[in-house]
Amino acid sequence: MNQLIEKGKISSSQFKFAIMCFLVGAALITGFYAKETKQDSWMVILSGYIVFLIFLWFYLLLVKNFPGKNLIQIHDLIYGPFLGKIISALYIFYFFTVESFNLRDLGNFVSGSLLPETPIVIVLALTTIICAWTIHKGVEVVVRYGMIFFCLWIILTFMTIILSYDNLKFDNLLPMFSQPLMNYIHGTHISATICFGEIIIFLMIVPSVNDQSKINRSFFQGLTFGMIALLFIVIIDTIVLGKYTPILTLASYETLRMIDVAGIFSRMEIIFVAIHLILQFFKISVFYYVMVLSIAQVCNLRSYKSIINISGIILISYSIVIASSNIESAAFGNDAATFFSGFFELLLPVITFLIFKIKKKINKSTKDNI
């Protein structure tokens, strides 16, 4: 059977902070569901979290039944070498697509806020070079800074709350439950697949964690704290911006722009841009690492180092092709991406686990008959 390629080890707390940091990176795309549920967006995050917990249970069952194996190896064991390779190839396509969208979001964010005149390909290329450099150093370096980045983000959030004290209007949260039911279902679907569901990629990193008994707790705590962090962002944005939240693509950015304390503390948004660039960089490097690792695993290579640079080039090309504008990528994220990602994040792991159970049962009954 395939050997594990990654030799590096990470601790379970690093793993936990990596998940948190990864989830907070989704703060850039709160606009996707704010369109649907307006002032009730915070409920959507809670309900998406609860729905996703069910699927997380299936992930953890897979991890428990195949200790020390990553997602690609699990597919090989359950579906057999041929079908397993096809499903793994589909997953690689999914990793590629989601990562390209994240890279594109970062590019749009930078060219919308900092560098409006620069061609987007320059921003994408610079980000990819830094990420490729990180991945050359191995998994330890990729996840090591998760904790620091998350702490930076906590400082930013508390600063936002304190400094935007004048702008807080709690009436903006009212009226509750005023949208049609379908909007809540749609919003829950978006938050479960696009915000939380992406942590399926950590199933590729699980074998590198040195204390395997704490995996369940790391997953759960990482997900919960990440959810609370997202909840904070959405609630603050809603309270400050009110009815303008749905029409803005970068609500948190506008929240910080509103800050003006006695004419001294103003134009704070540059700090937001810096910290969110760091978070998004973290998210992209984790995705990039997982993508390169899965290609190497499927092709049964001895090391993934040789294909890092060349897949970076494909990544840049793909993220230019993938959407012609900011609006197009937001439209995909709002509608089709929920089904596309949902297939890989929610449906396939459950099917994989059920097939595993059925196979186990059949094997057991044939053994009993003999």
Next chain:
Amino acid sequence: MFIVVIIIFIIIALFELPLLIKEKQWRELIVFSGLFVFAFIIAILQSIGIDIPNPIKGIISFLKYIHLSYK
């Protein structure tokens, strides 16, 4: 733009190939070459201004076709 792309690809090839050949990693060499050719074709087409078909459009119309859409 065209020349920049070719220079970048030459740099990557010079950077990776000697190492792979020296360590006799033939399987890695095959995968690398496959990805290299794929990336090279796409990047060259993009740099001379030809539109590459977008797979996302295909996914969206497929999902519409099987009625999986909120709109």
